[in-house]
Amino acid sequence: MTGRLFRSVRKVFGACGAIALGGAVAVTGTLTGGAALAQQTTVVGETYIPTIWVDPDGCEHWVMDDGWEGYMSPHTNRQGIPVCRRGNVCGVMNSDQLFQTDSANINAGGRKHLVDFFREAGAVSYIITGHTDSRASDEYNMNLSMRRANSVARLAQQSGVSIADVRGYGERMPKASNNTAAGMQQNRRVEIICIR
């Protein structure tokens, strides 16, 4: 009697194992290597479905707990841009209010505005990025946005704050359409990212 019970318990456990393995081993999917060339292949692997952890900056990470091990990696799109629920941009300076056309010299009003901004912001450090609209050449805009970002960064350092990075993105990261005057004005900007 005991022997029979033991055998049937073993059978039940064995079947459980088989079910668990069956669920884990074969992953069949369609790998599409181009619109015209789709073929069915069988991949040997285990299913690892992540969940999402949101970091203190508001950006998403893939996360998995495998029992004893933990895994994590930033959630970016295929262009390498992180997927974030909110950004760390704490200031957007309208370039028209800081600079003359084609110039990287900050006017008196702009200097005061920026010094006040950095006095109030209170972050650990700042990333300064310059942007332009799409008029003029890409090369010219990359250069102008960099010079303007550097001007803002220099003033920030003079006000005693720490600068983590300075970049010029030219016309490559528009935040509005360049087809309207209002959109172009929004694109002419210096963004300040606050790192806390």
Added chain:
Amino acid sequence: MKSVKIIAVVCGALALAACDAPKKDKTVDRGIDKKHLSQLKAGVWIDPNGCDHWIIDDGAEGYLSARLDQYGKPVCSGTAPPNTATGAYKSGTFVTDPV
């Protein structure tokens, strides 16, 4: 037929009793400190280049992931010297780590 039913019931019970081996649901921590992984608490680790990573010591599991700005570049905040970890990265669990 009856044994199939028994197997199904026992398997279900085993899965519920966290006997999900190999562990298929990777989105939860089934340890003593059970929780969904969205609850993890991070600190900042500064790599040898001076750039920030999110670090989480969750008892048995450790997690590390790059801190990126909205353009996808590493954030190198200068908040601490290279090769240091700061913040409450051990605060998300009551499972102590003897090492």
